[in-house]
Amino acid sequence: MQQKEAQKLWLIAPAALMVSLFFLYPLCFSLYSAVTLDGALTLSHLDKAFELYSKDMLFTVIIVLVSVMLLAILSISIAALITLSPFRSVVGILGFLYRLPLFIPFIVAAQMMRTFLAKNGLMNNAFVASGLMTPMDTISFLGWSGIIITFVWKQLAFSTLLISGAMAALDDAQIRAARNLGASRLRILFGIILPQIAPSLGVALVLSTVTMMSVLSVPMMIGTGTPTMISADMAFRVDSYGDYHVANALGLVSYLICAGLAWFYLRQSLKDKGATA
Amino acid sequence: MTRLHIDNLQVGYGNKRILNNISLTVEQGEMMALLGPSGCGKTTLLNALCGFLPIKQGDIFVGQRTISHLPAEKRNITMVFQSYALWPHMTVAQNIGYGLKVQKIKQKEIQTRVKALLDIVKLTGLEEEKVTALSGGQRQRVALARALAIRPDVLVLDEPLSNLDAKVRLAVRHEIKALQKQLGFTSLIVTHDQEEALVMADRVAILNQGNIEQVGTPEAIYHAPASAFVADFMGADNHLTWPIHPSMVGDSSVITISHTDVSQQRQCQIYFRSEDVSLSPRLTDDDKISGLMILGEVMHSAFLGHDYRISVRCGAHTFQANYQDNLPEATSVRLHVPAHALHIFDHPSEASNAPLSNAVSV
Ligand SMILES: Nc1ncnc2c1ncn2[C@@H]1O[C@H](COP(=O)(O)OP(=O)(O)OP(=O)(O)O)[C@@H](O)[C@H]1O
Ligand SMILES: [Mg+2]
Numbered sequence: 001m002q003q004k005e006a007q008k009l010w011l012i013a014p015a016a017l018m019v020s021l022f023f024l025y026p027l028c029f030s031l032y033s034a035v036t037l038d039g040a041l042t043l044s045h046l047d048k049a050f051e052l053y054s055k056d057m058l059f060t061v062i063i064v065l066v067s068v069m070l071l072a073i074l075s076i077s078i079a080a081l082i083t084l085s086p087f088r089s090v091v092g093i094l095g096f097l098y099r100l101p102l103f104i105p106f107i108v109a110a111q112m113m114r115t116f117l118a119k120n121g122l123m124n125n126a127f128v129a130s131g132l133m134t135p136m137d138t139i140s141f142l143g144w145s146g147i148i149i150t151f152v153w154k155q156l157a158f159s160t161l162l163i164s165g166a167m168a169a170l171d172d173a174q175i176r177a178a179r180n181l182g183a184s185r186l187r188i189l190f191g192i193i194l195p196q197i198a199p200s201l202g203v204a205l206v207l208s209t210v211t212m213m214s215v216l217s218v219p220m221m222i223g224t225g226t227p228t229m230i231s232a233d234m235a236f237r238v239d240s241y242g243d244y245h246v247a248n249a250l251g252l253v254s255y256l257i258c259a260g261l262a263w264f265y266l267r268q269s270l271k272d273k274g275a276t277a
Numbered sequence: 278m279t280r281l282h283i284d285n286l287q288v289g290y291g292n293k294r295i296l297n298n299i300s301l302t303v304e305q306g307e308m309m310a311l312l313g314p315s316g317c318g319k320t321t322l323l324n325a326l327c328g329f330l331p332i333k334q335g336d337i338f339v340g341q342r343t344i345s346h347l348p349a350e351k352r353n354i355t356m357v358f359q360s361y362a363l364w365p366h367m368t369v370a371q372n373i374g375y376g377l378k379v380q381k382i383k384q385k386e387i388q389t390r391v392k393a394l395l396d397i398v399k400l401t402g403l404e405e406e407k408v409t410a411l412s413g414g415q416r417q418r419v420a421l422a423r424a425l426a427i428r429p430d431v432l433v434l435d436e437p438l439s440n441l442d443a444k445v446r447l448a449v450r451h452e453i454k455a456l457q458k459q460l461g462f463t464s465l466i467v468t469h470d471q472e473e474a475l476v477m478a479d480r481v482a483i484l485n486q487g488n489i490e491q492v493g494t495p496e497a498i499y500h501a502p503a504s505a506f507v508a509d510f511m512g513a514d515n516h517l518t519w520p521i522h523p524s525m526v527g528d529s530s531v532i533t534i535s536h537t538d539v540s541q542q543r544q545c546q547i548y549f550r551s552e553d554v555s556l557s558p559r560l561t562d563d564d565k566i567s568g569l570m571i572l573g574e575v576m577h578s579a580f581l582g583h584d585y586r587i588s589v590r591c592g593a594h595t596f597q598a599n600y601q602d603n604l605p606e607a608t609s610v611r612l613h614v615p616a617h618a619l620h621i622f623d624h625p626s627e628a629s630n631a632p633l634s635n636a637v638s639v
Contacts, residue, residue, distance in 0.1 A: 173362035177420075179349040180327050180356055181376030181427055191375075195366045 031255075034248035045249035052233075052246075057253060059227040063144060064212050064257075067151040068205050071159055074152065075204065076194070079164035083193070084175070084185045095164075101157040107217040113150045114221050117141035146222040147229070151212050159204035166200035167193055202265045209261050213254050230254045279340035280305045281326075281431045281463055286335035288318075288325045295321045296487045298335070303431070306461040308454070310468060310478030314510065318487045319467040323433045326465070328352050339430045355424035357434040361416045363408040369395070369419050370404035376427035394422040397456060414445040421453065425462070432464040438473065450477060471511055475499065483507050505546050508620040513548035515596045518624065520544070531572040532591060536616050544624035553618035554598035556587060557611050568616040571596060575608045 034045055050057075078098055085091050101109065116122045119140035127133040141149065170193065178188045194201075219229040230250050237247040281303040288296040295318045303309040311319050324330040326337060328349035337345045344352050355376075363372050373394055374387045382390075395401050398418040403411070408419060417437055424432055437453070438446045454477045457464060468474050474481050475495040483490040483498065483506075491503040502508035509516065519539055521532055539545060549569070573591030578600075585603050589596045589610055598612055 171360060171362055173358040173360050174364060176327070176329055176349070177356065177358060177362040177423070178364075178375065179329075180352065180354060180429075181423070182350045182353075182379045183375070184350060187379065192364055196364075 030248045030251055033245055034252040037245065045245040046252070049246050049249040049253060053230070053250060055227045056230055056233050057257075059144070060213070060229045060254070061257060063147055063151070063229060064209055067148050067155070067212060068209055070148065070152045071155055071208055072201065072205060074156055075160040075163050076189075076201070078156075078160045079167050080185075080189050080193070082164050083167040084189065098160050099157050101154050102161065104154070106154060106215050107221075109150055109154045110217045110221040113146060113153070114142065117146045117149065117222070142222055143224040147218055150218050150222055151215075155208040155211065159201075159208055162200050162204040163197060166197040170196060199269055202269055206262055206265050210258050213258055279430045279463060280338075281465065282338040283326070284336045284338065286322075286325065286337065287333040288321055288330055289333055290321075290330075294333075294487065296325070299487075299489055301482055301489060301492065303463055303465055305463055307479045308457050308464045308466060308477060310466050310474035310481045311484055312468060312471060312474040312481055312510070313484035315469060317484045319469075319484060320435055322484070323356060323435050323465070323467060326352075326431070326433060327354050327356050353427070353429050354431045354433060355427065355429040357417075357420050357424050357432070357437045359436045359439055361420045361440075363416055363419055363423070365407070365409050367408065368404065369400065369406050369408055369411070372408055372419055373422045373426050375423065380427065390426065391422075394426055397425075397460075398422045399452070412445075413441050414449055417441065417449055418452070421456070425460070430463065432462050434464065434466040436467055436469070438468070438470075446473075453477065483510060485510075502548075502620055505548060505620075505622045508548040508622070513550050513620055515549050515551060515554070517547050517594055518544070519547055521592075531570075532594075533570045535567050536569075536619065536621070539621060546622045546624060548620040548622070549614045549618050551586065551597035552599050553614055554596070555613050556589070556598040556600045557613070558604065558608060559611070569612075569614040569619055571612040571614075573610060573612065575604045575606055575610060577606060578603055 035041060035043065037044065078094065082091050082095055104112075114121070117140065118124075119138055119142075121140075123141075124133065124138040128135055128138065140146075174192060175188055178192050179185075183191065213229075214231060216231045216235055219232040220235070223229065223232065230253065234247045234250045237243045237250065283299055283301045286296060286299040287294065288299075299322065301309070311322065313319050321330065325332050328344075328347060328351075332345055335345070336343050339352075339354070344354075364375070367375070370388075370391050374391045377387045377390060391404065392401075395404060398421055400415060400418055400422070403415070408416060411419065417440075421434075421437070434453075438449055441449060450473060453466075457477075466474075466477060468477075475498075478495060480492060481495055481498045482492045485506050491498060491507050493501075493503075498507065499511055502511055502513070517532070519534065534547075539547070547569070571589070571591050573589040573594075573596070576588040576590045576595065578585045578587045580603070581599070584599045584601050587598050587600050587604055587610070589598060589612060596612060604610070
C-alpha cells in the first residue's frame with residue numbers, strides 16, 4: 001500500500017515539477033523581489049509604486065469594474081435573447097456572431113479599435129459620410145472609453161459563451177412551467193434563470209477581470225498615456241528603467257486587486273451555497 | 278375550470294406534420310386521458326394547447342373564448358411536467374406560490390392559499406423545505422400544487438407518474454384522481470399506460486400517429502374498441518387473420534370459428550385478450566360451442582402470480598391464455614373464446630379507416 005502511494009506520487013511528479021519550476025518559482029520570485037532590496041525586507045518599492053502610480057491604480061480598478069459591469073449586462077442580455085427569444089432564425093445568427101471575437105487576439109482587436117474609434121477613424125467617417133455629424137463634431141474615443149469598449153468587445157464572446165451555455169443547460173420545462181403560470185420573459189430571466197446561473201456568471205466575470213488586468217496591448221495602443229493601466233506602467237518600468245523591483249511591486253498590487261475580487265466572489269458563492277443547502 | 282374544445286387542430290415541427298385534424302372536447306370538470314404509443318404526438322398536443330408550439334390550423338376554445346392566438350403566459354392552462362420542472366433555488370412554498378406572486382396577489386393571501394394547497398396534496402409542514410430535498414412522489418405533488426395554485430381553466434399533465442416507482446405511482450394515481458373529483462378541475466392527462474388511463478379518466482382518447490382513433494368511456498374503449506389499433510393497444514394481445522391460410526395451420530392443430538360476422542368469404546382481423554380465453558387440457562371436441570375454438574399444444578408457461586400465462590402454438594400462430602395451473606410443454610390443449618370477447622375488424626387492405634363495427638354483439 002505504502003509503495004502504491006509512492007508510485008502515485010511519481011506519476012504526478014513531472015506535472016508538479018513543471019508547475020513549480022515555470023509557475024510557482026517565478027511568481028514567488030517576483031513577490032520576493034517586490035518586497036526586498038539586497039536581501040533585506042523593505043516596503044520602499046511598494047511606497048514608490050503607490051507614490052508614482054496610485055492614480056493609475058485607481059484608473060485600472062475603475063476601468064475594470066466598469067468593463068465588468070457592462071460585460072455582465074451585455075452578455076446576460078445576449079444569452080437571454082438566445083435562450084428566450086421566440087424568433088429562432090434571428091437567434092441562430094446572433095449565436096454565430098457573438099462568438100467571432102473569441103478568435104481574434106487582443107492585439108488585433110486593439111489595432112482594429114484604434115482605426116475604428118479614432119477622431120478621423122472609421123466610425124466617425126461613417127457618421128460624417130451619412131450626414132449625421134460634421135467633421136467638427138467628431139470626438140475621439142481613444143482613451144479610457146476606448147479601453148472599456150475594447151475590453152468589453154473582446155471579452156463579451158467569452159462570457160456570453162459561458163453564460164448562454166449555463167442557460168442552455170437549464171431544463172426547458174422550468175421556463176415553460178413559469179410561462180404557463182403567467183410569468184413574462186423578463187420575469188423568468190430574473191426570477192428563474194439568473195439565480196440558477198449565478199455561479200457561471202461569477203466565473204465568467206472573475207476570469208474576465210483577470211484577463212483585463214493582464215492585457216498590455218490595449219492600454220498601450222488605445223490609452224492616451226496618462227492615466228494608464230497598471231500593466232502598461234509595469235512594462236514602462238522595465239523597459240525604461242530596468243526597475244524590476246517597482247514593476248514587481250506593481251504586479252503585487254494588481255495581484256492583490258484580483259485576489260480581492262476573487263475573494264468577494266468566493267464568499268458570495270459560498271453564501272449562496274449555504275443558503276441553498 | 279371550464280370546458281376545453283379543440284377544433285380541427287393541425288400541428289407540426291417545420292414541414293413535418295405531427296397532428297392531423299384533431300378534434301376533441303373535454304367537458305367541464307372532466308378528466309380525459311390521452312393514450313397512445315411513444316411518438317404519436319401526445320406531448321406535442323399538450324405543448325400546442327399550452328402555447329409552446331405554434332398551431333398550423335384549427336382552433337382551441339376554453340369556454341366560449343378562443344385562445345389559439347394568445348401567448349403561453351395568457352392562456353391560463355397549466356401543465357404538470359414529466360420531469361416535474363420544479364425550480365431548485367426555491368422552497369416548496371415559493372414554488373407553489375410563484376404563479377400567485379406573478380398575479381400580484383398579496384403576500385398574506387399567497388401564504389394562506391399555499392398552506393391550503395399543501396394540505397390538499399398532503400405536504401403540510403414542508404413549505405420551507407428545498408425542493409431538491411424531496412422524494413419523487415413529493416416533488417410530483419409540489420408540481421401539481423403549483424399548477425393548481427392559480428386555478429387554471431384547464432390542467433394538463435404530461436405522463437406525471439412515469440418517473441415514479443410502481444408503488445408510489447399507484448398511490449399518487451389515486452391521489453390525483455381523488456383531488457380531481459374534489460376540486461372538479463377540467464384536465465387532460467397524457468399517459469402511455471393503459472391501466473392508468475382506465476383507472477383515472479372519465480373518458481379516454483386514443484391517439485395514433487397524430488390521429489384520434491377513438492374517444493369514449495374506459496368501458497367502451499376496453500370492451501368495444503373501434504379499430505384494430507385500439508384493440509391491440511388496449512391489451513388484446515392475441516391476433517389472427519381470417520380466413521386462415523392453409524400453410525399457417527399444422528397437421529394437429531385446428532382453428533374453427535362460428536360467428537355471425539365471420540365467414541370464409543370475408544377477410545377480417547380478429548383480436549382477443551388472453552384473460553378471455555378459457556383453456557382446457559381435455560380435447561373434447563364440441564361442435565356446438567359458439568365463438569372461437571383452437572386446438573394446439575403448450576409452448577411454455579410463465580408464472581404471473583395469480584395464474585399462469587400459457588403460450589399455445591397452433592401451426593404458425595402463437596396464442597396466450599391465462600390458466601390457473603402450470604402445464605408441461607407439448608400438452609395438447611383446447612382454447613375457447615366466447616363470441617362476445619372477439620373483436621373483429623375488416624382486413625386493413627380492404628378498409629383501413631372504416632372498421633366493421635364496434636366489438637361484435639351476438
Ligand atoms: N422538437 C422537435 N422537433 C422535431 N420533431 C419533434 C420534436 N419533438 C418531437 N418531435 C416529433 O414529433 C413526434 C411526436 O412527439 P411527441 O413528443 O409528441 O411524442 P409523445 O407522444 O409525447 O411520445 P412519448 O410517449 O415518447 O413521450 C415524434 O415523432 C417526434 O419525432
Ligand atoms: Mg411525451
